[in-house]
Amino acid sequence: MKVSTALFGSIVAASALSTSAVPKKKHHAIDPKDFVYVDGLRLKDAKGLHYITGLNYWACMNLAANKSQGGNYSRLVTELDQMAAHGINHLRVMASSEGAPTPQPFRMTPALMEAPGKYNEKIFRGLDICLDELSKRGIRATMTLNDEWQWSGGFAQYVSWALNNTAIPYPPSWNMTKAPQRTTPGTGWGNYSDEADGAHTYDEFTTFANQIYTNELTEKWYKDHIKTVINRRNTVNGRKYNEDATIMTWQLANEPQSLYNYSPSDPLFPWVDRISSYIRTLAPKQLISVGLESKQGEQIFKAVHKAPEVDYATTHCWVQNWGVYDMYDSSEANLKAAQDFATAFIANTSAWSKDVGKPVFLEEFGMARDNWENANKEYPYLSSASTTHKDAYFKTIIGAVVSDFKNGGPYIGTSPWAYGGMWRPETQVVNEFGMVWAGDPPHESPGWYDLYDTDEAMNIVARQQKDVAAWIKKNQTHGY
């Protein structure tokens, strides 16, 4: 869900079967009444201190949907089992995606909501299945209700609807059908769209999308969506969404953007207040987060996260997108710059969260593979590249969060971007909806930030969970 944006200049740019498979390994299912809650700077559940070992798995509802909608149930359950076996106890998933009157590029298809208030029930059932399968494996969810970026429709689609289907000024986005193409049709590669393809700047795009903060019609439709999802009854297990502790958090949106510089009159701040208060009335037992990247400094961080109904802060750390790291540079200095940035970013945001008096969740970060190895190959994101920098970086950034947690700081967990599981760019085939369902969303180069099932990063994630679980046990035994 990251996007390349403007911190340091410009961009780089199931079936409905209710008898679903039971995980091979034994996991403790989520008790639907065991809601995670905030206690000071900590999260707790019935067992005590709760630390999040998460992953982003945004396409869960589409993978879980009926085959006729592009779903792939066997892949879904295999990947959920893989994640559970690595100690994953939380997934950040989309609980929204918007379609349009005319087919739109660069986004999840089919959409959950085809037009304001009009739903694709088969995708909604996919979300039911997703949640049920998570629950069985002891995995809770963050449910993301909207998106600043184009890859799920999101803000820009709502605004387009409200403005008589005005054309969306898309920024450069991955076009799977652009040259270079592989010889077998439908297998990629593609490239980013550019000006010649009609691409606009990121500034033009966010200015268009951010009209959602002040448009009454978009706000009404968005609130209607929130109400529909939160009040839904799961068709697989019969639980009401707002009575199911599998759902830990309702998240306003993926990476809502503020004005570039802090301004007390930024419309983002009252929007966060209004939407979070609205969610609270519908889902009093669950938590609320904003989905802010928190890249724009202390004032914006605090102004957003002090909203009374926001339960914890969020951070996303993107060293390549923010111009700190270069995936073609194999030098130690390049890696170290990324590690130093991440360490400082965690320290800063930890301090700010303490000031606000709320926990903070590192819910997105990633690093490319050692893609200098791919520089002269047919595709820069081949999975054959090694991951020496990524592994070292993951150890650093996850280590910083774990150590903050153990020292009583506000950090409550990590969630890398994003699980690609069994998928690989080398074997990708677009489905009838033009989707490959990589860990990277449809507006970005597939394979850039994926965590594959065989990647060392998954072992680093798994060790984090073991380490923290042992620490919690010891800490609680001694009367925490």
Ligand SMILES: *[C@@H]1O[C@H](CO)[C@@H](O)[C@H](O)[C@H]1NC(C)=O
């Ligand atoms: C998928 O949808 C088709 C068409 O509506 C239906 O016949 C089929 O039973 C569905 N499959 C499952 C597993 O629900």
Ligand SMILES: *[C@@H]1O[C@H](CO)[C@@H](O)[C@H](O)[C@H]1NC(C)=O
């Ligand atoms: C489902 O996913 C698996 C694993 O990625 C793949 O082998 C299979 O071809 C997929 N099935 C469909 C119908 O796409």
Ligand SMILES: *[C@@H]1O[C@H](CO)[C@@H](O)[C@H](O)[C@H]1NC(C)=O
């Ligand atoms: C909306 O767009 C349609 C087609 O582009 C046009 O015919 C119509 O006049 C527009 N309506 C308004 C209110 O702008």
Ligand SMILES: *[C@@H]1O[C@H](CO)[C@@H](O)[C@H](O)[C@H]1NC(C)=O
């Ligand atoms: C994608 O690339 C193809 C081939 O160059 C082009 O025809 C199409 O217009 C592009 N789509 C977008 C949305 O840029």
Ligand SMILES: *[C@@H]1O[C@H](CO)[C@@H](O)[C@H](O)[C@H]1NC(C)=O
């Ligand atoms: C995409 O286009 C850029 C600029 O034209 C080019 O350098 C690059 O090699 C292309 N990407 C791929 C995957 O070929």
Ligand SMILES: *[C@@H]1O[C@H](CO)[C@@H](O)[C@H](O)[C@H]1NC(C)=O
């Ligand atoms: C951390 O905060 C300091 C002081 O505000 C600032 O100078 C520095 O750039 C920040 N570093 C990161 C990585 O956020």
Ligand SMILES: *[C@@H]1O[C@H](CO)[C@@H](O)[C@H](O)[C@H]1NC(C)=O
């Ligand atoms: C438990 O952890 C907290 C936070 O680091 C610490 O203050 C406390 O002393 C620890 N207690 C024990 C018994 O280890």
